[in-house]
Amino acid sequence: MATVNKTIVKEFILLGFTNHPELKPLLLIVFLAFYRIILLGNLSMITLVWTNPRLHTPMYFLLQHLAFLDFCFSSSVLPQLLVTLTAGRAVLSYEQCATQFFLFTFFGTSDCYLLTIMACDHYVAVCQPLLYVTIMTPKTRLKFVTGAYFGVLISATVRTSCMFSLSFCGNNQIDFIFCDLSTLMKLSCGDTFLRELVIVLFAHFVILSSLIIILASYLFIIRAILKMHSAGGRAKTFSTCGSHLTAVGLFFGTLVFMYVRSQSGECLDEGKVVSVFYTVVIPMLNPLIYSLRNKEVKEVLKRTLSRLKLS
Structure with missing residues (x-):
């Protein structure tokens, strides 16, 4: 029987965003500016909620965690x-590639679950307003977030273990911006079907379960809004939910598009652009979405800036 010598891969070479050297200085400036905005926006949101007692409510507690996850999500890829x-x-x-894959999976999945918890929080606030304080106690919201992180830890560990229990031999160049599932699968040798199935099933479960809960929550919210007699109440409720709906639409819309694109085998450059959108652009936009569309956050921010000017 003939045998073929294959070199076992011990390191990976990331080729990055573009193969055109003349574009790299410009892209470096752009992405560096993006990362600074992400740091400033998300860390400012965390600090703002932490230091203002007026924002110590379940909604802003979850928003603080979202800002933290967005910061970590971008930091797993952008540097x-x-x-x-x-x-x-x-x-x-x-080991570095496996760590990046784990962190990217962990923080991305955490974003999915946290946006789902925020939808449930909006459902209780709109549909059960009299019971909101009783249901969404500090202990309850801490259980929600802790349970989500624990579930994500299991999911990310299983997916990373499946991915890096594969053998990689021969080519070690990753023509992408990070150690991604589809690109790593192309470099693996041997039978990948079972492990790829487990990884994809976990990913589909996270996305589909989150979308089902979010859609169900907003169906009840819309029904409750339609029953309101006050136009002002409707407008206030829409304003409260609008920021979250925008964040959900951007994040899940991009994820669904990414998975559809990967299944249809579209061009790799398009995949790079889409991946930059959900790892860089969305974490940069989320603080702006929640601050510009939220009257309470804007008022607290104005007072904080006024105190800073006086001091």
């Missing part, structure tokens, strides 16, 4: 992308 744009490529050890 490495900046290194790749600076040096032309980045060399990652096997």
